[in-house]
Amino acid sequence: MKRRAFVTLPPLALASGHLPAPAAASPGSLGAPGPGFESPGVVDGALPVFAERLKAELDFPLAWPHHRDLGWRAWRRLARAKVEELLWQPRDDSAFDVEIIDEQPRDGYRQRQVLFNVTGHSRVRAILLVPDGPGPFPAVLALHDHGARFDIGKEKLIEPWYDDTRRASAQAWAQRYFSGRFIGNELAARGYAVLAVDGLGWGDRGGLTYEGQQALAGNLFNLGSSLSGLMAREDVRAAAMLASLPEVDERRIAAVGFSLGGYRAWQVAALSDHIAATVSACWMTGLREMMVAGNNTLRGQSAFFMLHPGLARYLDIPDVAGIAAPRPMMLFDGEADPLFPAEGVAAAYAKMRAVWADRRAQHRLSTRIWPGLGHVFVREMQEEAFAWLDHWLRRG
Template sequence: MNKGLMCLALATAMAAATATGAYAQKKKLQKRENYEFTFDLPRYVEELKTELTYPLAWGNSPIGDFGEWKKAARAKVLECMMTPPRRAASFDMKVVGEERRDGYTARKLMFNVNGYSRVTAYLLVPDGKGPFPAINALHDHGGHLYIGKEKMIRPFDVDSAVIKDADQWAANLYEGQYVGDYLARHGYVVFSIDAPMWGERGREEGVDRSKYDIIAGNMMMLGRDLSAFMTYDDMSSTDFLATLPEVDKDRIGCMGCSMGAYRAWMLSALSDKVRAGAAVCWMTTTDVQMSVKDKKREYGGFANCIPGLRQYLDYPHIASLACPKPMLFVNGTKDHLFPIDGVEKSFAIMHDVWKSQGADDKLATEIWQVPHSCGRAIQERVLRFFDSELKNGGGNTAR
């Protein structure tokens, strides 16, 4: 673990211990002798997991034609994502800022991502004659909602507190290198927006991680799903990216770390505009993710919660909807969020799907000796993957 990550982990642990201790002294929790939930899971969690048979997964489903299976499975995912946001009449893009950088230009845009939200985005455009291959850079969760797109692309024309926060985040999780700027220097248009609840799409009252779950619950009361809105926006922003004259619409990829990785394989599975995806440090199976015995549970709250979907498909089954597209998955042996047995199970499930379609050479699954992070070596691996699939004769893979 590098020094920055060690400091971050230590600071986080100390802050959590201090906060927990202070709260315990302030208010002792009331307890009853009998209880039904422990470690934020039901005591019968193992029984519930045995009842998850994933009947719509490829190989479990009675549908034998892969194209028909993809159509049915994708439709079920979208159904479970509940009612989508209303589409905007137009994207109505406006450039509101620009900055020259070494080998590329950074632009700040505003556009209508859906019928309710006009959002700010960063767009990096390489020097030279386009159109260029493009990457939708999807930011992480990290329990840190003050910044979003600024985790992926170095910000400008913002408050100094935002720049300082973004620089610190890049130092801790990305080894001091903004992955979006790194890709732009190597010839890619790079685009990034805030997910709902992050950055400029947060709460009027200020950042409070505990409010995410409350807001997600309120959205469900309105017949909508907050996590699904994030994915719908990622799909819409990719549609927008494909309209830009600087972008080769047949060579669009996406990438992210942590929640950004979840967003990357979800987007790859659901958008035909995406031709290749890279997901760093987010893949597991539900049986490993939820365990009182192993002290594992879902830490992201509602950030990847799609109601009812687990009755049909597990995470790797959903990611397999991207087959036969080129996909890169990287996970770490020192990643405390994703135990390696869950990662290996997921990778095996996905390889079975890609193999069934004669496309196993298009699926790269790698386990590195790293913690939950996307350092410079991994960023270089992501670049080589995209160079192979989107630059050097790539971009025409069947969808």
């Protein structure tokens, strides 16, 4: 029969309800302070006390360098299939059923409001800009950011002509992040067809608040779905819809985005063969380097739009982007961007350069950290990106 060990507390401690202070943690204990046990269980930045141990376990076994023996195409199929599995959002082959509900002329292009089925559950209003003249044209899927601003989504990238209130909000947004320019309109004036669609929670699909994001994500999990997976699936669908339009050259479609839109840009390039080139501004980092106290991602809420549960057990963030290799990709980050520490950006860029180099496509990957700039996609950056797109997608 086993003996039980009892700890006797002093009578005064029992009577007063005050327990004696815990002893200092002994060497090798799981946490501190505490007599050999973990207490407290969370540290600054909402990280668990064992966060460093978890990070040490992340060796990203599905990353390309571990599978050269498979060959590139087999690895790419394997890696994409794993990402698809963890989206928790099934493939959707619903008819797009595109309907033009408004068209207005503008200098050098036409601006349209269109309806289409972004999934079998959601019919949405989108904005489409089409250059004047004979097509088919090169095209851009313009992917909006997060910014904790939900009254506008697609309007952050294409100037709305149909709503004065949204136009005022959009102009202020463009002034803050884009040197007062609308990225989609600039690209249309240069001869690109441009499509912008609201993500769930923004613009026409609004009603979301910053505090409500976690509940929305949790409820989608309870419904057997995923907020981040839904956004990824909808972006893949939007790229396929754009490729289906008679005005668009399906072989010359780019994904372009800033901030969360930048994340969405390289993600859709990894998941969709419709994307021929990518411009991602201000969203790239290594996962280990991102998961540090004080990082914005640790606050939760908006992180749920980028969180595929379990994916980190297989692939790092740049490993996912690498599925798009060897297609052309440009990544910009600001040296002073508070959301992405320079160490994480540099680590991610190095991983990606190695992947494109293995495909003998170093010239198709462009990475740059802009000195002195923060979380912005200003005119100077835009001009370099537009020239790069012209190089890869414009004939002649």
